[in-house]
Amino acid sequence: MKKLALLPLIALMASPAAAQSAEEIAAAALEAAPVWDGHNDVPIQLRGRFRNVIADFDFEDTTDTGPEHSEGRTMHTDLARLREGKVGAQFWSVYVTAALSEPEAVQAVIEQIDVTKRLISRYPDDLALALTADEVEKAVAEGRIASLMGMEGGHSIGSSLAVLRQTYEIGARYMTLTHSKNTPWADSATDTPQHDGLTDFGKDLVREMNRIGMLVDLSHVSEKTMHDALDVAKAPVIFSHSGARAINGHARNVPDSVLSRLPENGGIVMIVGLPGFLNEDARQWYSAREAEQTRLSVLWQGQPAAVEAAMAEWDAANPVPMATIADMADHIDQVRKMAGIDAIGIGGDYDGMPTGPVGMEDVAGYPALFTELARRGYSQADLEKISFGNMMRVLRAAEAYKASVATMPAIETPVPE
Structure with missing residues (x-):
């Protein structure tokens, strides 16, 4: 009789009313595993708006950076909104325009690495420069936002493996092989193909990136370049800010033919928030x-x-x-369908676009996306992989490969006569 008396209580505990809401599942996931965002363009905002003179720049609150500034809109990112958005780790993009000549781009990217480091150092209670997976983990445990840097566009190394190695030494942890234009060794998604993917030098560059532990970023590259890089890569690749081409046909998005190869490589697509790539x-x-x-x-x-x-x-x-949060979630669904839950990350592209989707206009909006995913049946464990765990696995794999080839010599290429 006592066992029978317990049955109504057990039934009540198992009822939908007692289940966690989507908001609660998302909140628990982001508390355990805050967002590791793959791409944010604050550094180019500092260059465009302030010419990298940031002594008077207030990163606590950038909501006053409105139309009177050269960009004509309010910035998407500041420390307050990063906290609201549950961002725990950030790849800051040290992008420079592909319109620069290669020598100009090399100088400019070093300036962008410098200004990013200076910004990080000004806010030691909130930001921590992180060059390894362990340093990311430590910063998050301390309640600081782990700050990494990624170069957006191979023009930034001037077609030099020596420059590549030195940018890694001063802090860059990924490089997007192209931006909007082809490089002399790789085809971009948004330029007329010249090389049928990667040249021999381009393939050596991927090998050297793997050897030194720099992540290979395939956002912005052509489909053939994606495949060529996957043919060569010995460590997981990333797409730092891309969508799924089956949902939106933009050339910047990742086709199913590439998504289907990611499980073997171990790479991830960090889903972008740019409306024209989503809807x-x-x-x-x-x-x-x-x-x-x-x-x-x-x-x-x-x-x-x-x-x-x-x-x-x-x-x-x-x-x-207007693009919506649901549109962004559709891209995540497609990557999961083609490549599995382990192949998904988040790469908003904030401050590199006019706005994010409705409800995620700036970096404060990430909890809304994770709530939408929870509504679609993603578990807390799934969400923790998407927000943080998958990117941590990728970085640790790149570091493990680097350690495994520690005795391998650098790839040498002759300098021009």
Whole structure:
């Protein structure tokens, strides 16, 4: 009789009302494993807005960095919003424009590494420079945001393995092989192919990145470059800020043919928040707008005011479709479908785009994404992998491969005569 008396209580405890809500599951996951974000462009904001003079820059609160500044919008990132967004580790992008010549890009990326280190050092209670997985772990345990750096675009090394090695020595922990344009050794996703993927030098560069422990980032590269890099790589690759091409057809996103190879490599796609890469209707809108701009420029040659007026009318009649948190979650679903839960990370691209999706306009919005994922049935363990665990595994694997080839000599290439 006593056992029977317990049954209603047991049934109540197992009822949906007693189950954790999606918000509670997400909160528990982010408390245990805060977001390790793969890509944030604060450093280029410092260059564009302040010419890297940051003595008076207040990173506690950047909500006053509005239209009066050169970028014409408020920054997405500050310490307060990083805390609100449950960010525990951050790859700061030391991006410089691909329009620079290679020698100019080498100088500029060193300046960006320098300004990023200076920013980190100004806030020792909140930020900690992290060069290894152990240092990331230590910083998070101390309640500080582990701060790593990634170079966005191979133009930043001037086609020199020596420069590659030295940028690693001063702190860069990943390099995106291209940005918007081809390099002399790799094809970009958004340029006319020249090399059919990676050249022999490009393949040696991937090998050298693996040898020294620098992560190979395949965001921005062409599909053939992705495959060539996977053919060569001995350590897991990353896509620091990309989506799934099956959901949005933009060339910047990762096709299923590549996603299906990630389990064997151990790599991850860190899902981007840029609306035009998330929502297919938005991608189509941008394409239609560019086509209209071209049409009007031909129709009203030499009359820029007429073109501007006509484009204003077009914009008023054709509002841009808005990307949502659900769109971002759809990309995560697709990566899980093709590559599994271990292949997913987060790479927002904040401060490198006009805005994030609705409800995630800035870095404070990550809990909303994880709540959406919990609603879709992702467990707390799943969410902890997506937020932090998968990236930690990848970095540890890169470090383990580096240790395993510690006696391997550097790959040498002749300097120009």
